[in-house]
Amino acid sequence: ETVLTQSPGTLSLSPGERAxxxxxxxxxxxxxxLAWYQQKPGQAPRLLIYGASSRATGTPDRFSGxxxxxxxxxxxxxxxxxxFAVYYCQQYGNSPSTFGRGTxxxxx
Amino acid sequence: EVQLLESGGGLVQPGGSLRLSCxxxxxxxxxxxxxxxxxxxxKGLEWVSGISGSGGSTYYADSVKGRFTISRDNSxxxxxxxxxxxxxxxxxxxxxxxxxxxxxxxxxxYWGQGTLVTVxx
Numbered sequence: 605e606t607v608l609t610q611s612p613g614t615l616s617l618s619p620g621e622r623a624x625x626x627x628x629x630x631x632x633x634x635x636x637x638l639a640w641y642q643q644k645p646g647q648a649p650r651l652l653i654y655g656a657s658s659r660a661t662g663t664p665d666r667f668s669g670x671x672x673x674x675x676x677x678x679x680x681x682x683x684x685x686x687x688f689a690v691y692y693c694q695q696y697g698n699s700p701s702t703f704g705r706g707t708x709x710x711x712x
Numbered sequence: 713e714v715q716l717l718e719s720g721g722g723l724v725q726p727g728g729s730l731r732l733s734c735x736x737x738x739x740x741x742x743x744x745x746x747x748x749x750x751x752x753x754x755k756g757l758e759w760v761s762g763i764s765g766s767g768g769s770t771y772y773a774d775s776v777k778g779r780f781t782i783s784r785d786n787s788x789x790x791x792x793x794x795x796x797x798x799x800x801x802x803x804x805x806x807x808x809x810x811x812x813x814x815x816x817x818x819x820x821x822y823w824g825q826g827t828l829v830t831v832x833x
Binding site: 643649 | 749756757758759762771773774807812816817818819820821822823824825826
């Protein structure tokens with residue numbers, strides 16, 4: 605199966621700063637079928653990005669996704685207080701679908 | 713508005729069984745594949761199982777194959793997951809998720825709030 609490695613494990617930043625999260629796949633992800641989710645404590649995950657770079661309905665434009673093949677990035681241009689959460693990447697191009705272990709974005 | 717409401721979780725002994733349900737509304741249920749994703753306490757997300765919109769195709773993670781069975785009742789807009797031969801490693805919050813595709817697992821655009829399954833003696 606395709607293993608997704610997310611880095612860093614924890615990102616400590618201040619509101620207004622830029623966040624760059626990495627997701628690296630153990631093999632090429634077919635058709636850039638890579639999604640990003642946000643999860644806050646006690647809540648279900650929420651879809652942010654699909655197809656590596658397409659924002660889901662309701663995703664603010666400060667969130668952007670990029671990458672292809674084995675290297676993908678989620679960028680939050682300017683952190684808002686509500687953005688501090690855990691972020692997961694998921695690949696759905698290779699079977700079975702797999703998730704990364706998450707990156708926690710915490711307030712510095 | 714898409715809504716997914718899971719039920720059926722609880723405490724079960726090792727080796728026991730449980731049946732989870734997910735009532736869906738706000739979209740044409742039979743059009744879309746549906747999935748179950750679980751999250752062990754303090755851990756990350758794990759895709760567990762998926763089913764096509766028609767119910768004719770099912771998909772399982774290796775960790776649950778042969779023990780869990782996914783099904784759906786399109787007349788009642790309800791998704792099910794039958795959990796058998798449970799072990800402590802199956803303890804998790806189980807999320808019902810609407811798939812963005814119609815057949816094989818894709819990305820998940822809506823999620824329920826989850827139901828907790830605890831396997832313990």
